[in-house]
Amino acid sequence: EAGVAQSPRYKIIEKRQSVAFWCNPISGHATLYWYQQILGQGPKLLIQFQNNGVVDDSQLPKDRFSAERLKGVDSTLKIQPAKLEDSAVYLCASSLNRGYEQYFGPGTRLTVT
Amino acid sequence: AQSVTQPDIHITVSEGASLELRCNYSYGATPYLFWYVQSPGQGLQLLLKYFSGDTLVQGIKGFEAEFKRSQSSFNLRKPSVHWSDAAEYFCAVGANPNTGTASKLTFGTGTRLQVTL
Numbered sequence: 001e002a003g004v005a006q007s008p009r010y011k012i013i014e015k016r017q018s019v020a021f022w023c024n025p026i027s028g029h030a031t032l033y034w035y036q037q038i039l040g041q042g043p044k045l046l047i048q049f050q051n052n053g054v055v056d057d058s059q060l061p062k063d064r065f066s067a068e069r070l071k072g073v074d075s076t077l078k079i080q081p082a083k084l085e086d087s088a089v090y091l092c093a094s095s096l097n098r099g100y101e102q103y104f105g106p107g108t109r110l111t112v113t
Numbered sequence: 114a115q116s117v118t119q120p121d122i123h124i125t126v127s128e129g130a131s132l133e134l135r136c137n138y139s140y141g142a143t144p145y146l147f148w149y150v151q152s153p154g155q156g157l158q159l160l161l162k163y164f165s166g167d168t169l170v171q172g173i174k175g176f177e178a179e180f181k182r183s184q185s186s187f188n189l190r191k192p193s194v195h196w197s198d199a200a201e202y203f204c205a206v207g208a209n210p211n212t213g214t215a216s217k218l219t220f221g222t223g224t225r226l227q228v229t230l
Contacts, residue, residue, distance in 0.1 A: 043218075048217065
């Protein structure tokens, strides 16, 4: 069974530029999550999708971050414009449904200079 | 609000020695508890989870954890550590699926395990 795929694995941008990350969850998983993991901290949930609908985006900085999962399968997370404090690893996870265990992708390491 | 505390930022053990990583949680109802491991440059891998029933749960790679409601703890243990266990370990708490609420996970700040040969 293929795991959660993410791309790119690494990205370096300058502040005020925009960036997008892509995630393809495990086939058949209805729930998809984006987490932000700042160095030295645990992952923090940014947004959770159930199929193509948003369940929780309470910690998403909506003035600069956006995410979509239009067809209920893969998802993109965008930052525009980026700030220095956005430097982090962005993890995507999926689960069969809400409440089931989450499987994580390898993450995208973003460096904002 | 739910929260997780991992009081040990960094632990060093010798290969073959026993290991215990501490985790304390705060949650207003019956929690759903997890331990994940993260190797450098990798995503998180689930070691074990506690949902209900037996308070001693077995996981992969020889790890186990014990849920103690009275102490709000879910400590991770391994009787004999291998060099390949060196990684970062995260404890997490989420809503019990039976409550029907969203399955948001709250993670601790992690414990970095170093294994000396």
